[in-house]
Amino acid sequence: MVCRYCQRIIISLLPLVVSPLAAAEGFVPWQAVGDSIPQPLGGLTGDASRGREIARRKDLGNCLACHRLPIPEAGFQGTVGPPLDGIASRLNAGQIRLRVADESRRIPTTVMPPFHKDPTTLNQVADDYYGKPVLNAQQLEDVVAYLMTLQ
Amino acid sequence: MAKLLKMGMMLLLSPLIWADQPKSGYDYLQAETQAMQDDEFANPGMATVDMGHALFNTPGNNGRRCSDCHGEDGEKLDPKKIARYPIYNPELGRPFTLQQQVNFCWEEHLDNIPFVPGCTELVALETFVRNRARGEPVNVDISGPMRPFYEAGKALYHTRFGQMNMACYVCHDQYAGQYLRGQILTEGQTNGFPEYRLGSGRITSLQRRLEECLRSFRAEPFERDADEYIDLEVYLNARGNGLPIETPAVRY
16 A cells, blocks of 8 residues: 555646646647648647548537538538538638637637637636637647548 | 609618518527417427416415416516516616516515526516517617616627637627528527527526527536626617517527
8 A cells, every 4th residue: 555645745746647648638829820820730740531520520620510511421511601612722721720720810700619729818618628729739630631631 | 753762762771771670589480380389289388388377376475476466367467567677676776687576576575485596486487477478579778777787788798708719799690590500590589588499398598598508608607697697688688679579489
């Protein structure tokens, strides 16, 4: 058995072990240039097939709530945002990245949620989501990679 | 010629005039759902009206009933007064909602323990009372002391909340008629509250609906009967001034 003193030390050290894991959930700062974020977040590479899944799922991207996408198995698709078929022939990766990360940078009255915005700029966030962006940096890059396949 | 010009001007301006008219959520329903709302026997919200009706005729701790003053079927209630809520309460220095008014009577005139705001019984009483004014145009007076609360509600309506960074106006002022997945967005008018939601299968008070909206923004809701909800109710009801009360409306 571990003595009480050692237990306390272990407990006090726990955050050091856990925090790098938590960082995967956290916000990765980005730089916008014009209407684009040219550099991938955290230098990560996106995976298009994972991105498709994130776009489809209601608990992740839920892109289909507002947009039409070539995901026929998804049933009802929203009409609030523009259809995204062929988006990659209209926008480049950097432009898509900014629109997904924080469209309100371009259009302050936008209906589109920011998927990777500095959480300290958000208002009255529920406990379960506090301090986290909707999608982490990897998930955001996955979605960008998927959308770039929609030529 | 002048007459023709005048008519032409009216025709030109009419879309602008129409654009300012609030549109009830009823207009976004499919025909069979409209028929369900209109039919007293098919409208599932009528069960709540009946429950409220029973409470309305239940003696309080002092033996008195709501119906002693207001009539067995609430026929002595003035629909015009019901349509004015929330009204300014000079003693509070704040707006008073219809639900708060019902709860006040329940405690003050029937000598009962007041209900917890938003509880089933209180919402049932509110639904019954507001149903008495069905068809009466909403008529919230925001000219006098109500003005600052209306403005506070309007500011909240335009405030972004939660991880989704969403504000009411973003959807309900800009995208009414569009679809979120399979669900149609309305103007977010309040003339049908408390209303029956087919999605959840239950009667929903305005505050519960606002809570649901805030949760969908991934925001922390306010406490029940918080000033924020009351101010929003003032703004939202006044925003729909002129729309007929539909309580209990049927919505998706």
